[in-house]
Amino acid sequence: MQPLIEVRNLRYRYEDGTVALNGVDFHLDPGESVALLGANGSGKTTFVMHLNGLLGADGGGGQGSVEVCGMPVDKKNLAAIRRKIGMVFQDSESQLFMPTVLEDVAFGPLNLGLDAATATERARAALDRVGMAGATARAPYHLSAGEKKRVAIAGILAMEPEILVLDEPTTFLDPPGRRSLADLLQNLPQAKILVTHDTSFARSICTRAVFFRNGTVQASGSIGDVVDQFGWDLTPAGNASGR
């Protein structure tokens, strides 16, 4: 089975010289859900931005190879790769930039070259999928944090990707919001990469975890093991934490 994502020895240095990634290897298999754990500044977000070419596609600042669905991430593959990987960013307010929910979710399909009618259809279907079918005419500003996150996910689903990347999705959510987001994600068949500090949330979605420290991968394995290894949960190791 060909991995969906294959990263070899990825290195990246910012303009001011700080090393953000220091030789990262990573792979993602079809249907897999992986959590990226690690302290702030350990390189998790910088890493995922290489997966859809937001960083690194112009060749500046980095080395190593990133392949998504068999395609190397460079300028000529960007459109195709961004079709395969959908990224949900931490701040939904910046992600939902169109005046209405429907226009925002249709943004992706329109960029894929679909005509207005098909794009609208896809948008409605995606909104239905995330349980926001009635919100088409609403302005994103008026939605709750949980609703915004769902619409953001709908915006990605409307492009029919194979991989979902979510960067700190639970940051602004209250417990019921987290629970319904977990339910939603559990029922989506796409492979997922979850960058998060929310360990129990990660445990409910992901089977595998990768631990970042100082721009390198320190450990990769079952999520329970990695969390326990680094003490990355409030519940001490060995206690009943549901996993």
Added chain:
Amino acid sequence: MPLSGTNPQLVLLWERTVHIPDGYLSTAVWAGMDVLAAPAVIMIARQAQRRFDDARVPLLGVMGAFVFAAQMINFPAGVGTSAHLLGGALLAFTLGAPAATVVMSAIIVIQALVFQDGGVLVLGANVLNMAVVGVWAGYLPFRFLGATRWRNLAIFAGGALSVLISAICALAELRLSGVPAKALGVSAVVFLISAPVEGAITLAVIKALEAIRPGFVHQPEPGRRFHASLLAVGLTAVFLAAVGVLFSSPAPDGIEKLGLVSGIAARVKALVVTPFSGYETSFLASGWMRKTSAGLAGLALIYGVCLAIGRVAAARKRRV
């Protein structure tokens, strides 16, 4: 907006004469301004789009929202009063003048529609005053002196001029529409105070921005100087005309009461140059020469000095 506190009358006079509402200008004036503004705005919008394509739209929109939001932050400006940033010059120094024009135009449109602050028929006049003339008048000192050791002065002057020139144009349009000069006199006094305040605020914010990230502040390009000189001359001609109109009434009491202005007038009468000299209309009664020289002197002086210093400084740099 800009001045609040103990003088609500002055506040409102200030605010409204910069955003002219519907009903204040005569048909000839607002229609004429719309005709003038339309090609200017379309041209600038096209230029902005060509340089940036749609990718810059979010940045310009968000920075427009920033200017709105910036009005909530109070700057102490004197006893019991506080001022707010207007933003034309700041936008020009950080985004460049064409982008600043587009952002200011969008702000004016939103203010007119959503807040009914400024009229719809007079959009042409308001956009010309604030987004075109005001922005470029504020940008030019920076463009000439931004790379020299008069940089801070240029930033301050830019902020002040962007407000002052917009105000003068607005007052001139009102005067041309027949509003009695006495009614405009008070506004003019208010502008003369708030222009340097805008300059001070702009300078302080630019300095603070450079401390966060120097890249935020546009670096004036040394090339394409010819264009800018033409623009400076063109703008100066517009200002002279506007000021000429403004000062053409026999009794601008408010302005005269500022001895400062009369003092300048006495000293620099010789600098008077105006495109109106051949015209004979009811506005341009005798005595306008005296009044005109006051405003002209100040403006011509500032631009001439900036131009000269800029040329000398740049020439010196080249030699080194």
Added chain:
Amino acid sequence: MHHVVLERWSRRSSPMHRSDPRAKIVDLLVFLVVLATAHRGLPLIAAALGALLCCAIVWSRLPLGGALARAAVVLPFSLAFAAVCWLAGDPARGVHLAVKSYLSALAVLLVVSTTPLPILLRGLEALGAPRFLLMVAQFLYRYLFVISEEAQHMAKAAQSRGATAAGMLARAARFQAAAGALAVLFARSYGRAAEIHRAMLARGFQGHFETVATLRFRKADLALAIAGSLGPVALRFALERCC
């Protein structure tokens, strides 16, 4: 707040709300021109046009008193200006501009309260206004509330820090603090714009915004455009003739 109220009103339902924005824009422009160019017999014409507006407000199922009150935002200045004109020896002009500015504001308020702003902007574009400028206005409006909220928090924080100190030195310090706060707000806004751009790229943005929603001009809209234009013109014509 003013714009919040108008936005809420714009989401109601009425024949006016359902009309194509282009018809409303045309009617607005005709009304404004008829009003602006009226000189002879202005009091009567203004009264008639005012009555026409009130009927339109009621037809749009908007609160009449509320609308009349909100349009009065223009009045404080206009009345002051009118007073100054009166003192300067031109009372008629003062009355004229006060009346005209109020009725103009009321007319604009009517259109904005019956048309969600993004749709209004689209109508302007369809009538030939420069697209780039309108898209900037659309984004401005989208993030107006968001960034204003951020500014409010910062203003409160700044106030609580320097409130008690007095004197020149303290004023200078507060000036600097305000400049610093503005610079931070600027940087945050700039950062948000970068986030938005990343989110756009991640969903396949190719450099040009596509539209999904289209405006449809129906017979009812044509009727509104014609009636709404002829109404003010006929009123003025008639009143100027007979009075």
